[in-house]
Structures are given as structure tokens and as C-alpha cells.
Amino acid sequence: MELHNGLLFWPTTLVKEPHTNPPIKPHYDAIIVGAGMSGILTAKALIDEGLSVAVIERNELGSGSTSANTGLLQYSNDIQLHELCDLIGEEDAVRFYKLCLEAVDQLEKTAQPLKDQADFIRRPSICFASEKRDVSKLEQECEILVKHGFSAEFWNELVVEKRLPFKAPAALYTNNDAEMNPYKFVVSLTEQLIAKGLDLFENTYANIIEDKGNDIILHTMNGIFKTSRIIYTTGYDRLPYGKMKGADINRSYAIVTEQKPTFESWYENALIWETARPYLYMRKTVDHRIIIGGLDEKKANPAKHESKVEAMANMLLDKLHELIPGESFHAPYKYCASFGESLDHLPFIGQHPEQPNHYYLLGFGGNGTVYSMLGSQIIADLIMNRPNDDARLVTLDRKYGIK
Numbered sequence: 001m002e003l004h005n006g007l008l009f010w011p012t013t014l015v016k017e018p019h020t021n022p023p024i025k026p027h028y029d030a031i032i033v034g035a036g037m038s039g040i041l042t043a044k045a046l047i048d049e050g051l052s053v054a055v056i057e058r059n060e061l062g063s064g065s066t067s068a069n070t071g072l073l074q075y076s077n078d079i080q081l082h083e084l085c086d087l088i089g090e091e092d093a094v095r096f097y098k099l100c101l102e103a104v105d106q107l108e109k110t111a112q113p114l115k116d117q118a119d120f121i122r123r124p125s126i127c128f129a130s131e132k133r134d135v136s137k138l139e140q141e142c143e144i145l146v147k148h149g150f151s152a153e154f155w156n157e158l159v160v161e162k163r164l165p166f167k168a169p170a171a172l173y174t175n176n177d178a179e180m181n182p183y184k185f186v187v188s189l190t191e192q193l194i195a196k197g198l199d200l201f202e203n204t205y206a207n208i209i210e211d212k213g214n215d216i217i218l219h220t221m222n223g224i225f226k227t228s229r230i231i232y233t234t235g236y237d238r239l240p241y242g243k244m245k246g247a248d249i250n251r252s253y254a255i256v257t258e259q260k261p262t263f264e265s266w267y268e269n270a271l272i273w274e275t276a277r278p279y280l281y282m283r284k285t286v287d288h289r290i291i292i293g294g295l296d297e298k299k300a301n302p303a304k305h306e307s308k309v310e311a312m313a314n315m316l317l318d319k320l321h322e323l324i325p326g327e328s329f330h331a332p333y334k335y336c337a338s339f340g341e342s343l344d345h346l347p348f349i350g351q352h353p354e355q356p357n358h359y360y361l362l363g364f365g366g367n368g369t370v371y372s373m374l375g376s377q378i379i380a381d382l383i384m385n386r387p388n389d390d391a392r393l394v395t396l397d398r399k400y401g402i403k
Helices: 037-047 081-088 090-111 115-119 132-147 157-163 182-195 306-323 368-383 389-393
Strands: 004-007 030-033 053-056 121-128 152-156 170-179 199-201 206-212 215-220 223-227 230-232 247-256 271-274 281-284 290-297 333-342 348-351 358-362
Touching: 004 306, 030 037, 030 215, 030 223, 037 053, 037 182, 037 358, 037 368, 053 223, 081 090, 081 132, 090 170, 090 182, 090 368, 090 389, 115 182, 132 152, 132 170, 152 157, 157 170, 182 199, 247 306, 290 306, 306 333, 348 368, 358 368, 368 389
Parallel strands: 030 053, 030 230, 053 199, 121 271, 230 358
Antiparallel strands: 004 333, 121 170, 152 170, 206 215, 215 223, 247 290, 247 333, 271 281, 281 290, 348 358
């Protein structure tokens, strides 16, 4: 399926070097299906373990959701911590949030040697109350975050008015989040991994995947691959093997403004979002643009007609002008993209319950990049037969998993 439609911004920020597929090796320790954020981070984790790894991609490197990803890296989830506690218990919910925070740290470490450090910059986040009735939610969230050692401040209406260019009944200020350029991250990291032995095969689709003895055989138009283990990192695209339970594919819209180097009215260049569902989200870029997204729709495929994308982009511009009055913005980049959500608000990470050596890392939810990072570590531990107690939190053998 097509994952986005419109004019994307990130691919304009980096010239991707032409790639020629290498010869297919007789056998790989692991083959990863999907060359986006999840696939490349998993490749890094497995190459770091000394395994021989190939990544196959039906299109081009980073051309799927990675190109449409707005690059907000937050440990907070679409479901707030106090709400997740009600679903899975306080101990597990807090552990999951701490895993997400650790993943942001690991992303920072991974970005350090990359080109321009992939524009990775630590930022605070500000979640504002969309309505007065949401104030109590932010109070509860602040209380439980502080209780468990997360840095958080509750802002009342007066503090919001003093620090932000718009009014809101309250806001929650948190630290230790980040922003980055996901396309630059994936392309630059892949270049490093190829130098370490990764085989990347673009425009390669596995139309038949079968188990034969201890091997898994992938039949593609470019040849036959053999591997001991396969990891599916296909994002929101159709799974080539297995079926998800309890997942929705929806679509969202985003715009990227022109450069505004003189615009400084933005508290600590924070990542900004809100309590409403669906919610608006905003960030700045290193070249002084603003990215704003939202207006989610319960439709799986991106809007096909340019007029629809244009209309939704204009609505986002109107929202931006409401939040930042006195400024005038235009949107040279505008697009619609598909995204996935799981019904229990957790990603799908682990080994297939009934098929040994078939693994999945599907970062469904608002924290896809963060899930990609934490998931790559879980997958590496599972493949190397190391104990990982955190794997149970996102196991595929749950009510909402993969069969």
C-alpha cells in the first residue's frame, strides 16, 4: 500500500547516494524485511552482535513512513502514564515509560557519529490542555510522573499565558525528549552499516516466504535468499507473513512551513502537543521551519486527491495561526500519511507465537521511532537467547498481537 501522498520535506534535506544491490550471499544469519527506522536499527543491533545481516526493501531506503515521520521523540505515549497504569498495572506501565526514556537516550548515542548528528537535539515537551475538563488529567499525569522520578512541572493558566503565545487552561512541561531528522538518521546510519558488512537490497520484494528445515527461504524477483532468522519491520504496510490482531491503520496530515529565522516566540523550542484526541503536534526544525500535524482520520489509505491534501493543509495553517497569532506562515510542504495504532497502545515486538525464528518489530503508536529503538534491543536479546524481562510487555502472544 502507499503510505503517504503529497510533497515531503525530509527527503529534500539530504542527497542520497545511488545504491547498487550487492551479490546475494549463500546464507545470512538474519534477514530484515523493511528498510525504514525499525529495519535499520534492528540491522545495527544484530551487526553489533557479529551476525551476517541483509535488509530487503520493496522500494527504496527510508522511502516509507520514515520520510513522513515528523521526528518528535517523546517518552510519553498517546496514552498517558496514569491511564496506562489502569490498563496494565502501575509497575509495568512505569517500566514501559522508562524503556521509552532509555530509548531516547540510545537514539541520541546512535545519532552522534552520523552526518550532522541527524539534527538530533534534546528538547522539552509541552502538552497543553485542549479544554478545561482536561486540566485534571494533566494534574494526575504530573503527579505520577514525579512520583516515579520523571522530570515534570504542572503549569496553570497564568504560567501558560506567560510562556506561550497562546492561551490554555493548563499545560504539562516535561524534560528529556528530543527532535531529529528521521530520514537523515536512517540514510546516514545505513551508510555506516554497509561499511560494516550490511547487505542492503532495494526494490526487492519477497513474494514467497517458506520454512525449509532449519532455514527460511525468501523468493524475490532478484533471486533467492536463505536465512536462519527473519525479522519483519514493514511498519504500517501489509505484513508479508502473519496477521495482526487489534491494530488500526489511520491517516494524518502534516505541513512544513517556509523558513522563519526571525521567529523566536517559542518557549525553549519545545515539542508541543495537546490533550485532545486526535491531537495537534508541533516542532521547529534546525533551519527555522515549523512542522505541525494532526487532523487524523479513520481511513487507512492516504488521501489521493491533491485538493483534499490542500484543504487539510489549510486547516493546519489556520490552527498554526491560532496558536501563534501575529505571524504569517505558508506551507510549501504538505502531505497525508498512514499510521498505525494498536488497541492496547503497545507496539508489536517479539517472536511469532507459533513460528520459531520469525520475529516482528512493528512500532504501532505515536512513538514509532522510540519503539523502533527499544524494539531493536529486545529483538537482539531474543535472537541471541539472552533473557529480557521487558519483552513480555510487548509480546506478540497477547490478546492484541500477531497470529
